[in-house]
Amino acid sequence: MDPILELNGLSKVYRGGLKALDNVDLSVRKGEIFALLGPNGAGKTTLIGAVCGLVRPSSGTIHAFGHDLATDWRKARSRIGLVPQELSTDMFEPVEHAVSYSRGLFGLAPDRQRIEEILRSLSLWEKRGERIMALSGGMKRRVLIAKALAHEPDLLFLDEPTAGVDVELRKGMWAIIDKMRARGVTIILTTHYIEEAEMMADRVGVINRGKLLMVDEKDAMMARLGRTEAHITLAQPLATLPPDIGRFPVELEVGGTVLRYRGGDGTGKGKAEVAELTKALIGAGIDYVGIDTRESSLEDIFVSLLGDGEVPQ
Ligand SMILES: Nc1ncnc2c1ncn2[C@@H]1O[C@H](COP(=O)(O)OP(=O)(O)O)[C@@H](O)[C@H]1O
Ligand SMILES: [Mg+2]
Incomplete structure (x- = not known):
């Protein structure tokens, strides 16, 4: 099967000379949950940024859904969703409006039913009229997920979806991710919580200092190295x-x-x-x-x- 995402020789050197990605090759299959595991500063957010058009690669290629992102970015972009690591959304906006707006950004027609479905699946429907700033940390994060799902992406990046959330919420988040997978969404999540990769992932990639050290089926990795x-x-x-x-x-x-x-x-x-x-x-x-x-x-x-x-x- 063709990979949904393919990185070849991807490198990123930031101004100042820091090599945040070092010749990364990676192929992600349709429908899998891929966990990118690495300590802080490993290059996880940079890798996601490169695919999502937020970071310009220094060298290498990225293909998503068969499109070369350097030339055909627009065609792939509408099929990619991103839940960023930082809470970077307008805190004064009411929930439902923020999510509808995200959908509109991708040129999709408004669809209240679809938005309702997304909000309900994330237990946000009751909060739809509230300003995001009034919500708890875990709920704010769920709003970010709803925003990323609003344009019905086939490939979803979750950058440290559970960083800083308590154990209960973390489990809730895992259930949400599972649900998305069941719908056929391919998920790439980054985490520095090993337990998270162990619980969620079909495959795990270990990254450190910009180098992808190992990629394998989670079970095989554990059997081989365990x-x-x-x-x-x-x-x-x-x-x-x-x-x-x-x-x-x-x-x-x-x-x-x-x-x-x-x-x-x-x-x-x-x-x-x-x-x-x-x-x-x-x-x-x-x-x-x-x-x-x-x-x-x-x-x-x-x-x-x-x-x-x-x-x-
Ligand atoms: N805009 C930037 N300019 C310069 N250096 C950066 C920038 N963004 C990230 N870095 C550096 O690149 C490395 C990788 O960062 P990042 O991709 O955020 O890692 P991770 O998400 O794994 O914690 C770090 O050393 C970080 O300090
Ligand atoms: Mg990061």
């Missing part, structure tokens, strides 16, 4: 490991009271090995009082990929 970690709390401290235990990838910690297992890298077999390890412990007459096992998350993968001490929040 590992299992287990903390086994021993009943009695151990001074050394018996050979039958030492053959596992384990270390003694906390004065010999905790046996830490780290293994199963990329094989998905860590859990089975931990089970084997517990049998070996019993066989060696070593008592334990607790086991805490966890599969590594995208977070571990992310931190190891960045690998320069720049740990995201």
Whole structure:
């Protein structure tokens, strides 16, 4: 299937010489949720800006819906929606008016029914007459989404849709994104919340210092780079490991009271090995009082990929 969005060798050097995007190649498929994950300053907003016509690329090409944006920007633009990172909308406007106006900007005929549907789906219908400034932070963000949906885009960018919103609202936002996906909208979201990428995305791209370090199916990325970690709390401290235990990838910690297992890298077999390890412990007459096992998350993968001490929040 043809990609809905294709970036080739995209670079952006800002005045002053900062390279915010460094030779980025990316292809996004119709109907997927693609999460662009990276710490602050990685280049996420710049990438979105380049596609949405807000940032002029220094080199490289962008094709959206088969149109080269350098020459055919208008044809693609009407099919792209953007929910910006910053709340940048006229705060004095009433909700419904702001959303209708956004639709009009794209030359679409007014459609009150469509606007009502959008506002209802975002639980904003009751607030339609209120000024945006009177709304809570989460509601303001939903108004931005409604504005971005008003012209019925096929490709929607959400730049840090949940930055600064509380956990409840974040979950509400995820539900909204899911609904949009169900309607067939292709979604590219940026986030520095790993949990968000883990929850929402079909594919994840990791970006740092303008470089796209890795792009993969979320599940494949986790299976390939994931590992299992287990903390086994021993009943009695151990001074050394018996050979039958030492053959596992384990270390003694906390004065010999905790046996830490780290293994199963990329094989998905860590859990089975931990089970084997517990049998070996019993066989060696070593008592334990607790086991805490966890599969590594995208977070571990992310931190190891960045690998320069720049740990995201
Ligand atoms: N208009 C600009 N002029 C100069 N530098 C910029 C501009 N916008 C962003 N930057 C810099 O480019 C880098 C990437 O920024 P940005 O794309 O906003 O990252 P992110 O969205 O991942 O936090 C940062 O170092 C940022 O300071
Ligand atoms: Mg940003």
